[in-house]
Amino acid sequence: MVWIDDYFNETPARLAAMLLDNVEVTQTCGFPEAEPFVELRDNLLEEAKVDLTEILDGAGAERNRQIKAIFFDALRSMGEAGKELSSSTIEKVCDLLDVKAADRWDFGHAFVEMRKLCAAGDAHVSYVVDLNNARGSKTEGVDILIALAVAGSKGTAFILTHDVTAAAEETKEIELRALIQEGATNPKTLDIPICVIAKERLADETTGVGPQEALMVAVKRAGLRRSVHEVLWHARDHLADAFEQAASGLVGIPADQLEFHVVDRAFKEGASELHVVERALTAHLSRSLRVLFGTQPEIQASAERMRSLRTVPLPPGDLAPDPRLADFRKAEVWESDDLINVSLAPITCGDVFEMDLEEQVTRAFKKKFLLLGQPCDISLRPGQSRQQDTGYLVFLQDITGKPKTRTDPKAPRLPFILDGIQYACDFRTATNVRLSILDLASFRPDGRVRVDAGHGPPKGMLQGQNDVYSARTSAADAALKTPWQRPPAGRQPVSLDPALQLTFSTGDNFKHVFRGVREPVATATPDGRTVAAPDRVTWRLRRCGRIRMPYAAALLDDYVSVTSRQAFDLDYLGGVGEGSPADPEPIEDPDLEEGLGI
Numbered sequence: 001m002v003w004i005d006d007y008f009n010e011t012p013a014r015l016a017a018m019l020l021d022n023v024e025v026t027q028t029c030g031f032p033e034a035e036p037f038v039e040l041r042d043n044l045l046e047e048a049k050v051d052l053t054e055i056l057d058g059a060g061a062e063r064n065r066q067i068k069a070i071f072f073d074a075l076r077s078m079g080e081a082g083k084e085l086s087s088s089t090i091e092k093v094c095d096l097l098d099v100k101a102a103d104r105w106d107f108g109h110a111f112v113e114m115r116k117l118c119a120a121g122d123a124h125v126s127y128v129v130d131l132n133n134a135r136g137s138k139t140e141g142v143d144i145l146i147a148l149a150v151a152g153s154k155g156t157a158f159i160l161t162h163d164v165t166a167a168a169e170e171t172k173e174i175e176l177r178a179l180i181q182e183g184a185t186n187p188k189t190l191d192i193p194i195c196v197i198a199k200e201r202l203a204d205e206t207t208g209v210g211p212q213e214a215l216m217v218a219v220k221r222a223g224l225r226r227s228v229h230e231v232l233w234h235a236r237d238h239l240a241d242a243f244e245q246a247a248s249g250l251v252g253i254p255a256d257q258l259e260f261h262v263v264d265r266a267f268k269e270g271a272s273e274l275h276v277v278e279r280a281l282t283a284h285l286s287r288s289l290r291v292l293f294g295t296q297p298e299i300q301a302s303a304e305r306m307r308s309l310r311t312v313p314l315p316p317g318d319l320a321p322d323p324r325l326a327d328f329r330k331a332e333v334w335e336s337d338d339l340i341n342v343s344l345a346p347i348t349c350g351d352v353f354e355m356d357l358e359e360q361v362t363r364a365f366k367k368k369f370l371l372l373g374q375p376c377d378i379s380l381r382p383g384q385s386r387q388q389d390t391g392y393l394v395f396l397q398d399i400t401g402k403p404k405t406r407t408d409p410k411a412p413r414l415p416f417i418l419d420g421i422q423y424a425c426d427f428r429t430a431t432n433v434r435l436s437i438l439d440l441a442s443f444r445p446d447g448r449v450r451v452d453a454g455h456g457p458p459k460g461m462l463q464g465q466n467d468v469y470s471a472r473t474s475a476a477d478a479a480l481k482t483p484w485q486r487p488p489a490g491r492q493p494v495s496l497d498p499a500l501q502l503t504f505s506t507g508d509n510f511k512h513v514f515r516g517v518r519e520p521v522a523t524a525t526p527d528g529r530t531v532a533a534p535d536r537v538t539w540r541l542r543r544c545g546r547i548r549m550p551y552a553a554a555l556l557d558d559y560v561s562v563t564s565r566q567a568f569d570l571d572y573l574g575g576v577g578e579g580s581p582a583d584p585e586p587i588e589d590p591d592l593e594e595g596l597g598i
Contacts, residue, residue: 001097002117004144005130005160007072007090008104012056015064016049019071029074031067033059085162085199093202096212097128107133107140111147118151126219127153128197131161131176142176145194156222162199169196169221193229195222220312227302227309234299235289242288246281270346270381270464326417333416335546341447344461347438347543349375350552352396354544355512356448358531360522362512362540368396369509370425370547371438372556378435380464386435392559393433395509396423412558415551425555427562431505437516437539438502439465439472447543449502451476453535475499476537479518502539513540 009015019026019034027038033055037048056064069087085093094104105113110129117125127148133140141159148157164172173194180194201214266273293299340351351371355362373391380386397411400422411424441449442465443458457469475497500516516539523532547555 001099001126001128002103002105002114003094003097003099003128004105004107004110004114004141005090005128006106006133007068007085007087007130008109009068009106012059012064013049013053014106014108015068016052016056019067020045020049020052022071022075025071025075025078028078029067029070031070033067085202089202093215097215107144110144114144114148114153115151118148118153118155121154123154125155126222127155127157128160129157131159131163139176139179142179146180156226157193157195158218158222159194159196160199161196164196164198166198166201169198172196193222193225195225216312220309223305223309227306230302231293231299234296235292238288238292239285242285243281245288246284249284250277250280267382267463270379270462272343272345272462329416330418333548333551334418335548337447337542337544340546341441341543342445344442344445344458344465345546346380346442346462346465347371347435348378348546348552349373349391349556350547350549351438351441351543352545352547353393353438353441353449353541356450356538356540356542358533359519359538359540365512367509368423368544369513369541370394370396370555371433372430372552372559373435374556375549375553380439380462380468382463382467384464389435390432391435391438392430393503393510394430394559395426397426398422399424409558409562412555414547418545425559426509427559429505429507429509430559430563431503431507431510433503434501436468436472437500438541439468440476440539441541441543443469443472449539449541449543451480451537453480476516479516479537480535482518500537500539515539 006018009018019031020037023038026034034052037045037052056067059067072085072087072090093099114122114127127144129141129144131141132138137143141161145157145159148155159172159176161172173196176194176196195218197214197218201218262276263273266276293303339345349372352368353371354368355365357363357366371391371393373388377388378386378391396414398421399411399413400420408424410427412427414423414425438449440451441447443461444450445458451473455473457466461469479497479500501514502516503510503514506514516537519533519536519538521533521535523530546552
């Protein structure tokens with residue numbers, strides 16, 4: 001264990017420089033040795049440092065240690081430095097960590113000694129580095145980290161600071177990481193795992209937690225960060241090589257086989273050719289990562305370190321997922337509307353629709369619905385009619401903040417948080433939905449289930465969509481050709497044609513969207529934006545994203561399993577327990593017994 005701190009200024013020259021660089025603190029200490037120099041102007045301080053060095057050199061090592069201790073205690077009692085560690089705490093922590101006297105470095109000493117240590121191999125070394133140098137920069141500890149990285153250090157480094165509390169350590173780590181990246185001139189300087197320790201953790205009177213427990217927490221946090229950091233940086237370089245291999249492999253495939261296995265196959269399945277290329281790339285990269293993680297000794301060592309750290313307890317805290325962690329989960333489960341709508345992706349199992357906030361009737365509602373259906377049966381293939389023209393439209397219920405009790409098979413939760421909201425699939429109110437109408441969302445880059453007057457087929461659709469475009473829009477075209485009539489006061493616009501019926505439920509959840517209506521030219525102001533809507537037939541829905549496979553397929557399985565089970569199986573047997581008979585009463589009617597063959 002090496003501790004780098006300006007507290008360990010041992011030489012008279014460094015102590016003199018620290019005293020006169022912080023003259024306002026030195027004035028409060030009343031050192032006779034420094035008294036002749038504290039009132040000098042800045043242009044005379046350099047000469048004063050030389051003179052004070054001679055005085056301190058003659059005072060002896062013990063007096064210098066006294067001066068240093070008094071100075072730091074005074075620094076601790078002033079302003080922002082109020083959370084500086086006391087001399088007694090520093091000595092206690094040094095004893096606890098068994099930091100040898102030779103391994104207590106000041107900043108000037110550190111830049112020389114750590115290069116020697118790195119060259120000899122420092123994988124077994126932990127560096128505790130003070131962020132602020134009292135006689136230099138307030139972020140000089142970051143310079144130490146950069147120097148360690150450039151020197152190829154394999155040790156574990158901690159940044160010690162009084163600038164933040166224990167609760168804000170992660171915030172400081174983000175700030176320091178940005179500071180390093182901003183001034184990075186050497187690629188190695190980006191390979192620095194940063195772990196901040198608030199000095200209050202080491203002071204019993206501040207947190208009520210002893211230094212030993214605090215240091216255990218710090219060691220675990222630093223170890224976890226270092227382990228994950230090492231895995232990621234190995235994977236970064238490895239993935240670059242893996243992509244080159246995958247790209248070379250794809251480019252090297254004969255053109256006729258690309259035509260047959262990629263272009264023609266995707267065409268027949270009603271998918272994009274790029275989808276096939278994406279699958280090939282991701283499969284190769286994923287396999288390459290699995291091999292790396294399973295065989296690379298350095299990564300296995302990092303994994304072993306993470307396992308071993310499980311024995312170090314962390315204090316209870318907020319276990320809600322960090323937003324960055326939630327984003328990783330969302331990327332795994334969710335496709336955004338920017339992707340699927342702009343690319344005119346055909347509708348499929350897992351598509352999520354929301355009420356269109358640009359429509360007058362639904363602008364105050366934020367309801368969402370999930371489309372479920374057998375993917376093979378509802379896909380559009382060139383030259384073929386869809387095998388099934390109905391799916392299931394499931395209302396997504398907002399259950400944010402509600403306690404999580406036992407799993408309700410009729411209302412499973414979505415496996416992620418969407419825009420800060422936890423939704424559950426309300427299978428009880430699900431309805432059949434006509435896919436031929438929802439197809440309209442895939443003809444528009446805004447994903448709206450709507451047909452505008454004067455519309456035309458957009459470029460970039462797949463052949464299966466081109467084949468059905470006219471048929472899908474014909475009923476709305478007929479409605480748009482008739483003169484629009486304003487409905488009576490207080491009445492909603494009526495549906496013009498049974499072919500515009502979307503769902504077979506008109507209940508509360510679906511009452512605004514179950515049928516298409518003719519709407520005239522209008523201006524809407526959703527979210528303060530002014531939007532001009534043309535003469536249109538609209539179902540007041542917009543595709544807002546997609547739950548990816550296999551999660552969408554799992555939700556479909558949940559729905560089918562619930563809807564196919566008898567109420568007796570689901571509800572009656574579920575109620576058997578204390579106070580309920582586990583076995584039926586015996587049959588006592590002889591005629592009935594004979595009829596049943598008993």
